[in-house]
Amino acid sequence: MSKLVRTIGWLLYGPIIIFGFYIIMHGHITPGGGFQGGAVVASGFALLIVAYGAKGAGLKERLFSVVESGGALIFVGLAFLGLGATFFYNFLAAGGGVIFNEFVPQGPNPGDLNTAGTLPLMNWAVGLKVLAGLGSIVLLLALFPQEEGE
Amino acid sequence: MRIIGFVAFLVIAAFLLVVPAGMRPFGEPRLWEMDRYFLEHAQEELAANNVCTAIVFDYRGYDTLGEATVLFTAVVAVAAILRRLKEKEIEGGEPPHV
Numbered sequence: 001m002s003k004l005v006r007t008i009g010w011l012l013y014g015p016i017i018i019f020g021f022y023i024i025m026h027g028h029i030t031p032g033g034g035f036q037g038g039a040v041v042a043s044g045f046a047l048l049i050v051a052y053g054a055k056g057a058g059l060k061e062r063l064f065s066v067v068e069s070g071g072a073l074i075f076v077g078l079a080f081l082g083l084g085a086t087f088f089y090n091f092l093a094a095g096g097g098v099i100f101n102e103f104v105p106q107g108p109n110p111g112d113l114n115t116a117g118t119l120p121l122m123n124w125a126v127g128l129k130v131l132a133g134l135g136s137i138v139l140l141l142a143l144f145p146q147e148e149g150e
Numbered sequence: 151m152r153i154i155g156f157v158a159f160l161v162i163a164a165f166l167l168v169v170p171a172g173m174r175p176f177g178e179p180r181l182w183e184m185d186r187y188f189l190e191h192a193q194e195e196l197a198a199n200n201v202c203t204a205i206v207f208d209y210r211g212y213d214t215l216g217e218a219t220v221l222f223t224a225v226v227a228v229a230a231i232l233r234r235l236k237e238k239e240i241e242g243g244e245p246p247h248v
Contacts, residue, residue: 028203035217068225072218079211088211093196104197116198122207122214129218133225144232
């Protein structure tokens with residue numbers, strides 16, 4: 001792509017990634033969550049691929065594969081950890097664990113990041129899984145026609 | 151053939167026009183017990199302000215697990231179609247020994 005597109009892509013890539021991770025991190029307080037934030041981060045990868053080409057973007061299929069499998073394993077592992085009560089039991093919430101264990105008052109309140117137990121951890125797991133999955137789809141689609149032409 | 155299409159159009163149009171007339175007003179669903187439970191207990195049981203996230207990742211975690219599986223299957227399908235094949239893999243090797 002032209003120098004203009006490359007420069008704007010270079011400028012916008014960081015803010016897009018940070019905004020996506022912000023959506024993942026605040027999934028249990030504000031609208032959004034793992035799926036939505038992961039899609040935003042993957043759109044940042046797509047911008048990078050459009051601007052610099054599939055090879056020049058510096059994205060690694062191998063890393064995407066590891067991150068996606070890791071996210072899925074963390075998600076299922078957290079679900080299994082609640083198996084003392086039921087599958088998907090939230091064993092960390094409301095004073096049950098060491099992290100994300102604060103209580104919230106009933107009704108409207110300003111919100112606290114350190115609440116909701118396993119929900120933020122599952123948001124992170126699903127977010128990593130979605131950003132790696134969509135990123136690898138975009139990367140594979142971008143890599144495909146180039147090899148036909150060679 | 152054209153008459154059948156016209157009749158089908160009339161039936162579907164009548165259906166789409168009649169059904170909204172019988173809809174309940176906004177905010178008064180017929181089955182409300184479960185909605186009420188989620189809204190009243192999410193903050194107390196899960197300490198979650200965002201009731202949507204509480205439903206998606208806790209009350210209906212199985213659903214999200216299935217969604218993640220769908221995404222994984224989509225990625226696997228794209229990777230299987232668009233991967234780079236070696237010469238040997240395109241021609242096909244010997245069948246596996248069973």
